Amino acid sequence: MTGGSVMNPAPMLEDVARQPEVLASMIERSGEFRRAGGALAAERALPLRRVLVTGCGDGLFAAQAASAHAAGLGLDWRAVGPMELLVGADTLRETDRVIAISMSGNVDRTVEAATLVQARGIPLLALVNGDGGKLGKLAGTKVSLDLADIAGFLCGTASYTATLSALLNVVDGIADAETPAVSAELAEAQRAALAASDTVLPAMTGAPFTGVRLLSAGADAGTAAYGAAKLVELTRLPSWSADLEEFAHSQYWSMPATDLVVVISAHPVLAGYAVESCRALSVLGVTTLAIDTAAAPVETATHRITLPPIDPALAPLVTALPLQLLAYRLAEASGLNPNTRRHLKDDETRFRVSRLLTRRSLLGTGL
Numbered sequence: 279m280t281g282g283s284v285m286n287p288a289p290m291l292e293d294v295a296r297q298p299e300v301l302a303s304m305i306e307r308s309g310e311f312r313r314a315g316g317a318l319a320a321e322r323a324l325p326l327r328r329v330l331v332t333g334c335g336d337g338l339f340a341a342q343a344a345s346a347h348a349a350g351l352g353l354d355w356r357a358v359g360p361m362e363l364l365v366g367a368d369t370l371r372e373t374d375r376v377i378a379i380s381m382s383g384n385v386d387r388t389v390e391a392a393t394l395v396q397a398r399g400i401p402l403l404a405l406v407n408g409d410g411g412k413l414g415k416l417a418g419t420k421v422s423l424d425l426a427d428i429a430g431f432l433c434g435t436a437s438y439t440a441t442l443s444a445l446l447n448v449v450d451g452i453a454d455a456e457t458p459a460v461s462a463e464l465a466e467a468q469r470a471a472l473a474a475s476d477t478v479l480p481a482m483t484g485a486p487f488t489g490v491r492l493l494s495a496g497a498d499a500g501t502a503a504y505g506a507a508k509l510v511e512l513t514r515l516p517s518w519s520a521d522l523e524e525f526a527h528s529q530y531w532s533m534p535a536t537d538l539v540v541v542i543s544a545h546p547v548l549a550g551y552a553v554e555s556c557r558a559l560s561v562l563g564v565t566t567l568a569i570d571t572a573a574a575p576v577e578t579a580t581h582r583i584t585l586p587p588i589d590p591a592l593a594p595l596v597t598a599l600p601l602q603l604l605a606y607r608l609a610e611a612s613g614l615n616p617n618t619r620r621h622l623k624d625d626e627t628r629f630r631v632s633r634l635l636t637r638r639s640l641l642g643t644g645l
Contacts, residue, residue, distance in 0.1 A: 289429035290617045294602050295472065297439045298465040300425065301595065304443040305465070308458045311444045314403060314421045315451025318375050321401040327373035328354045329452060331445070332363050332391055334636070335507060336434045337379030337405075340442040342500030343594035347446055350591055351453035357500070360391035367394055376402045377448065381423070381437055383411025385636055392416055405444060407437065421448075431619055433511050435602045438504065439468075442595055459592060467586050467596045474583045475600040478567075482581050483607035485565065487538040489516040490608075492601070493525050493555070494542040501542050501594045505601030512609040512616045522551055533564075540567045540604070541576060544585070544593035549574035556580075569600050 286292055304311075319326050329348070331341035341357035348355030360378075363370075364387070378392040383404070389412045395402045396416060404410055404417030407425055414420050423440045443460050450458055490509050492502040502519035509517035520529055522541065533539075539559055543549040549570060556566045556578040568579035573587035583600045585593075609616040 286428070288617050290432055290435065290606060293428050293432055293435045294599065294606070296428075297436050297472075297599060298468045300436045300440055301443055301460070301465045301468060302462065304423075304440055304447075305458070305460055305462060308447045308450075308460065311421060311447035312451035312458065314419065315448035316454065317419065317451075318377070318401055318403045318448075319452045319454075321375070322372065324373045326375055326452070327371055328356055329375050329377065330363065330370075331355065331357050331377045331379070332360050333379030333388055333405075334360065334385050336438050336504065337381070337388070337441060339500045339504035339507065340438060340445055341377075341379065342503065343442055343497055343598075344445040344449055345500070346497035346591040347459055348449045348453070351449060351455055353449065353453055355449070360385075360387040363391040364394060367398075370395070370398050370400055372400065374400050375452070376400055377405060377445075378402060378413060378417065379405045379441065379445075380410070380413050381407040381434075381441070383409070383413035383415075385413075387636070389413050389416065403448070405441065405448070429617070433508055433602075433605070433616065433619065435508075435599075438598060439595060442598075446592070446595075459589075460595070464588070464592060464595050467588055468599055471583070471585050471596050471599040472603070474585065475603045478581055478583050479600075479603055479607050482565070482567070483604065483611050485538075487515060487536060487565070487608070488534050489518075489537040490540060490604075491525065491529060491533060491537055492517070492519045492540045492542065493522045493552075494519075495522050495548055496545055497591050497594050498542040498544060498548075498597055501597050501601065502540075504598055505540065505542070505605070508602055508605040509608065511619065512605045513612055513614060515608060515612070522548065522555060526555070535562045535564050538565050538567060540569065540601070541579065542569045542597050542601075543574055543576055544569075544571050544588050544597055545590040546574045548590075549576050552576045553578050567604070569597050 404420035494502040506519040568576035
């Protein structure tokens with residue numbers, strides 16, 4: 279009990295469910311993010327060469343997911359991990375622009391990469407939440423999602439939607455696009471995705487899967503990587519992401535037939551190949567789940583979560599939601615609580631090592 283009210287026993291589900299409203303609020307702020315992108319592009323008289331977008335985990339996945347929209351507007355948009363920036367420091371040029379993403383602003387390598395960029399005098403924009411911690415203090419220019427957390431230590435769901443929508447609007451600002459790409463129709467597609475997931479997932483997530491393979495290409499390559507990360511955070515299932523074609527040349531050969539294969543396909547060309555892949559995997563008795571659209575169906579999958587037709591470049595704002603609920607339901611089925619993730623913090627040695635790896639400054643704080 280807190281203040282006479284009962285705590286919500288399922289805060290992650292609440293966070294997942296609020297994404298259409300979060301997206302609507304981000305659409306209302308689209309001008310703010312577009313202006314930040316425009317200011318970054320105009321910061322130097324020199325012509326813009328590349329936009330290097332860096333971050334770890336969800337930030338990097340969002341940068342990857344925004345790449346197709348950026349390419350469609352003619353930008354040389356590169357999603358790069360902070361380690362790639364650090365080891366490739368000699369390739370940075372005055373004509374580059376850098377966007378650093380971190381909700382806490384305290385991820386060691388992201389802060390180190392931003393420090394390097396600042397020292398080189400390259401224009402830097404920080405995308406954070408709240409004050410943005412060390413990154414927020416370091417960056418000359420920052421923009422915040424200002425997204426309140428429902429509960430502490432939740433798996434990133436609404437924050438991912440907010441990050442990706444902000445990035446897409448920053449892209450519009452850098453490219454000086456005439457109209458914002460993110461519209462209210464995408465919030466409606468998110469609601470449809472949640473409803474379709476609630477219909478399909480309960481019947482399939484009780485199966486004893488030994489692992490999960492998430493496959494896609496194009497804009498949703500970032501979505502597949504994001505989905506694998508959510509499964510790792512919430513379940514004990516081994517989870518991997520891969521390009522749909524490269525899977526056949528690598529992971530496939532060591533994959534048990536008891537693994538679940540998830541194909542994310544919002545592009546008609548990708549759907550054509552996904553149809554053949556799911557048909558082939560059925561010969562081995564592999565269970566497949568297609569997150570497809572009415573315009574790009576994958577009829578050969580064992581299970582389908584079918585979404586309304588969506589611009590494939592913007593689909594990651596919607597295709598990520600079924601993966602969030604898949605991870606939630608598989609965690610529940612295995613006896614873990616996705617609302618607290620106590621299985622992570624209760625493993626005290628592993629949790630401490632995670633902080634040694636990524637956030638040394640937070641050692642001893644419990645965060």
